[in-house]
Amino acid sequence: MGPKEQGDDPRLLQDYVKLMTDHQWAIRGFILSLMPGSPDVGDVLQETNLILWQKRKQFELGTNFLAWASRIARYEVMHHRDRAKKHIALPFTDELINVLAQKAPENSQQRILSALDACLEKLSEKQRELIEQRYTPGKSLESHANTLGTSGGSLRVTLHRIRQALKRCVEETLSENPA
Amino acid sequence: MSQNDLESRILDLLDGNLAAGEAAELEALLLRDEGARETYLALVAIHNGLESRFTAASTVQQMSIIPIDRLVAAQQRRVIRGSLIAAAAILVISAVSMWMILAPKTPATVATLRTTSDALVSLSYEGDGEAPEGNTLVAGSRLRLTHGTMEGSFKNGARLVAEAPCDLRVISDKEVSLESGRAWFLVPPEAKGFTVDTRQLTVVDLGTEFGVASAIGGSDEAHVIKGTIEVTARHHPADKKLLKKGEALRTGPDGQLIGIKPNPSQFETKITETRAIGIANHSFEEDVIPRDGKRATKTTGNDDYNKDLVPSGWTRFDDGEGDKSLAGGIISTANDSFFNQVLAPTPDGDPNDQTFYSAERDLFQVLSEKLQPNSTYVLSVDIGDWLKVQGYDGAPGNPGIHLGTGGRPGEALLTASATDFPTRIDGRWVRWTATYQTGPKPKAAGQPLRVELTSGSRMAWFDNVCLSVRR
Numbered sequence: 001m002g003p004k005e006q007g008d009d010p011r012l013l014q015d016y017v018k019l020m021t022d023h024q025w026a027i028r029g030f031i032l033s034l035m036p037g038s039p040d041v042g043d044v045l046q047e048t049n050l051i052l053w054q055k056r057k058q059f060e061l062g063t064n065f066l067a068w069a070s071r072i073a074r075y076e077v078m079h080h081r082d083r084a085k086k087h088i089a090l091p092f093t094d095e096l097i098n099v100l101a102q103k104a105p106e107n108s109q110q111r112i113l114s115a116l117d118a119c120l121e122k123l124s125e126k127q128r129e130l131i132e133q134r135y136t137p138g139k140s141l142e143s144h145a146n147t148l149g150t151s152g153g154s155l156r157v158t159l160h161r162i163r164q165a166l167k168r169c170v171e172e173t174l175s176e177n178p179a
Numbered sequence: 180m181s182q183n184d185l186e187s188r189i190l191d192l193l194d195g196n197l198a199a200g201e202a203a204e205l206e207a208l209l210l211r212d213e214g215a216r217e218t219y220l221a222l223v224a225i226h227n228g229l230e231s232r233f234t235a236a237s238t239v240q241q242m243s244i245i246p247i248d249r250l251v252a253a254q255q256r257r258v259i260r261g262s263l264i265a266a267a268a269i270l271v272i273s274a275v276s277m278w279m280i281l282a283p284k285t286p287a288t289v290a291t292l293r294t295t296s297d298a299l300v301s302l303s304y305e306g307d308g309e310a311p312e313g314n315t316l317v318a319g320s321r322l323r324l325t326h327g328t329m330e331g332s333f334k335n336g337a338r339l340v341a342e343a344p345c346d347l348r349v350i351s352d353k354e355v356s357l358e359s360g361r362a363w364f365l366v367p368p369e370a371k372g373f374t375v376d377t378r379q380l381t382v383v384d385l386g387t388e389f390g391v392a393s394a395i396g397g398s399d400e401a402h403v404i405k406g407t408i409e410v411t412a413r414h415h416p417a418d419k420k421l422l423k424k425g426e427a428l429r430t431g432p433d434g435q436l437i438g439i440k441p442n443p444s445q446f447e448t449k450i451t452e453t454r455a456i457g458i459a460n461h462s463f464e465e466d467v468i469p470r471d472g473k474r475a476t477k478t479t480g481n482d483d484y485n486k487d488l489v490p491s492g493w494t495r496f497d498d499g500e501g502d503k504s505l506a507g508g509i510i511s512t513a514n515d516s517f518f519n520q521v522l523a524p525t526p527d528g529d530p531n532d533q534t535f536y537s538a539e540r541d542l543f544q545v546l547s548e549k550l551q552p553n554s555t556y557v558l559s560v561d562i563g564d565w566l567k568v569q570g571y572d573g574a575p576g577n578p579g580i581h582l583g584t585g586g587r588p589g590e591a592l593l594t595a596s597a598t599d600f601p602t603r604i605d606g607r608w609v610r611w612t613a614t615y616q617t618g619p620k621p622k623a624a625g626q627p628l629r630v631e632l633t634s635g636s637r638m639a640w641f642d643n644v645c646l647s648v649r650r
Contacts, residue, residue, distance in 0.1 A: 025227065025228075025231050028227060028231070029223060029224055029227035032193075032223055032226065032227050032230075033219070033220060033223040036189075036192045036193045036223065037192050037193055037194065037195035037196075037197070038195075039195075051524055054524070055524065058512075072524075075524070075606070075607070078604075078606075078607070079607065082604055082607075092206060093206065094605075095210065096206055096209055096210055099209075099210060099216070100209075100216065100219075100220075103216075103220065109224075109228075112224050112228055113228050113231065113232070116225065116228040116229070116232070117232070120232070131229060131233070132233060134229075134233075135229045135230055135232070135233035136233050156194075156196070159190075160186070160187050160190050160191075163190055163222070163225055163226070163229075164183075164186050164187075164190075166225050166229075167186070167221055167222055167225050170221075170224075170225060170228075171221065
């Protein structure tokens with residue numbers, strides 16, 4: 001352990017907290033890309049935030065926070081992966097994680113979210129309801145399928161198509177409104 | 180694979196519904212095809228956005244909780260040696276308000292904790308309410324014991340004893356989760372049903388005394404000392420067994436239950452006072468190198484460590500396993516070092532941490548403590564590795580931690596009775612622990628103890644060298 005830490009400058013602290021909060025979704029997306037399908041994305045995000053907070057004095061304001069944060073997030077994903085090897089189905093291999101991590105997240109999450117909001121507005125009520133069933137905590141596709149009198153498999157196919165359509169819509173929206 | 184099939188598989192993967200074989204195919208495609216990766220990242224962005232909009236909408240305030248006590252624990256671990264971290268609070272970084280919020284309510288105490296005086300323990304709280312004070316445990320408490328022994332006494336009468344290294348969560352007054360390590364449990368009839376979860380096992384007490392061991396990357400074990408327990412393989416819920424006194428099992432490669440010979444003596448059933456043995460400059464902090472954000476001053480070429488610096492209190496030697504480089508020195512995480520990038524964060528989580536870097540440069544230290552009979556010595560060291568780099572002589576030599584006697588390095592080494600050497604991970608740190616036991620008449624009784632750190636023929640980093648003894 002090194003010398004005792006100096007006190008935090010309140011303004012710098014506020015700036016740093018703002019950086020952390022502004023980039024939460026981007027960091028989360030980066031973690032998600034490295035451990036898709038895992039229920040532990042939130043845990044790893046928390047661990048990443050912990051390290052980001054510990055290392056706040058090493059970060060130079062004005063430099064690329066997202067690149068710095070994603071490097072730390074990558075370590076945390078790999079750490080989590082090593083711990084969880086025997087616990088859950090294996091996520092990506094180190095090789096693929098390294099390849100994916102080479103592309104640091106872009107600071108465009110807010111634009112993507114805005115585009116996504118606009119695209120969600122274009123969905124029919126039924127389509128939007130299906131998205132809500134999939135992504136709202138406590139709801140499930142299976143119970144929705146029972147309500148509709150159809151199969152979960154059928155709804156999953158429909159859900160895939162809606163999300164593929166959302167992807168195309170977001171890409172078109174972003175290309176029409178470049179940053 | 181068509182674009183539609185690719186997108187469908189990616190979405191199945193994100194939903195956690197992709198079969199193993201298909202996942203392997205997808206992974207191979209993502210590795211070789213940049214276009215597939217772009218599609219993948221685009222769908223991840225959509226998925227993340229939807230989760231942000233819907234899943235997180237109800238919990239956005241809690242999305243980024245940083246348990247402050249864990250920060251305190253990481254930053255002050257060595258300072259609080261011998262005592263518990265009492266302070267605990269939570270810092271909520273809100274995506275909306277950005278302000279720190281302290282939750283008002285203190286959860287009910289379910290157990291109390293005591294430790295040996297040499298214990299190195301971080302006690303954290305990850306629940307919703309205000310953190311508990313002192314050595315009390317509540318639902319949501321997490322204990323990470325890196326040195327020493329601890330005992331938890333539950334209000335319902337259940338007791339647990341755990342030895343370092345151990346990582347344990349308190350789920351409720353009747354349930355704990357053993358993330359890793361070994362722990363012994365004594366459960367009275369009134370607490371029947373007390374449950375211990377590991378990564379691979381669920382152990383339910385049916386009125387008994389038992390031990391549970393869980394190793395990261397290894398198998399989990401349950402040993403019954405008295406009474407009966409019910410053990411279920413978490414990955415094979417139908418694989419369930421009742422174990423009686425004198426019976427034990429472990430998990431197999433696929434998580435299935437396999438009977439084994441019981442070994443109850445591996446579990447400590449009481450906290451035995453241990454004493455820390457002083458090691459000079461045990462964390463390589465004494466020779467303070469410049470913390471100016473730049474590379475160290477005493478460098479050559481691209482080196483970014485203090486090459487000429489032998490840590491105070493230690494002596495350099497060559498163990499003969501690779502001797503072409505003999506490079507090593509102190510690295511500070513405060514400085515701009517390539518190695519810092521490779522091996523961050525260090526175990527201390529301290530932005531000004533110093534560690535010892537060694538490429539075939541071995542260290543030893545003769546201690547003032549003498550070898551005693553009927554004693555148990557525990558040596559533990561944090562080890563960092565950059566495994567991508569082969570040894571200078573091309574041999575894949577491994578690092579080592581050793582306890583010996585006398586003043587001649589490499590000689591009179593004690594044989595460890597037990598080791599806990601987690602697999603080294605490229606660019607990461609693990610803590611290695613070796614236990615040495617002496618009988619009534621050890622050959623080297625009265626000789627001074629000696630600690631050795633050897634890097635083998637690869638690069639290795641060392642930090643936090645701790646030695647304790649109990650009798």
